[in-house]
Amino acid sequence: MKGLKKRRRIQIILFTFLALIVATGLIGFAFRDGINYFRSPSEILAEPPQSTEVFRIGGLVEEGTLRRGESETVSFSVTDGGASIPVTFTGVLPDLFGENQGMIGTGSYVDGVFLATDILAKHDEEYMPKEVMDSLKEQGVYQDPNS
Template identity: 75%
Template sequence: MKTLKKRRRVQVILLAVVALVLATGLIGFAMRDGINFFRSPSQVIAEPPKPTEVFRIGGLVEEGSIIRGQGKTVRFVVTDGGESVPVAFTGVLPDLFAENQGMVGTGSYVNGVFEATEILAKHDETYMPKEVVDALKKQGVYKEAGES
């Protein structure tokens, strides 16, 4: 009688372990495309990612760098004060997108140009994405609101 209970208990434990491993594997598989790492322009220049890697880049749009091309293609340069990365985006830019303003883009770095699939801009005069603020502070460029 005891051996039957022990055997059943071991079977239940093994089944639970297999279910846990399977669930963890499925969650990891589902999230593999949903995680986009953030990089500053300095990090992109220092260690260029593979062209197939999708990531987020953020910084300030350089003054005088916005070039509107044929159709909806827009080219500009994003900087963190240390390095600059050219960006190409085809689509409609957010209304608040402007020079010397913070932005975050999602896309890939191909042949020295960040090809963005999505561009996000700040939503008021004081907001800047945390990742962009951290990168600019690291470069010594960021100034708090009210500083000159």
């Protein structure tokens, strides 16, 4: 009787550990495509990512580079003050998107051009995404609007 209870207890513990390992693997697999790392233009030029990697880029839309195509395709350059990366985007841009405005784009870097799938723009005059602000501060370009 005691041997059967002990064996059953060991089986339950082993099954619990196996279920925990499978659950952890499934969670990791689900997060694989859902996590996008942020990179500034300077970081991209210093260490170019693979063309299959999806990540976020942020900075200011460089003045004089915004070009709208005949279709929904838009091209511009994003800068952090130290480097500039050309960006192309096909879709509808946010209303507040413009030159010298902060933006964050999600996409991949292929053949020297960032192909954006999503573009986010700041929502008022004073807001700047934390990642973009930190990147601009590192380059010595950021100016506090409150000062």
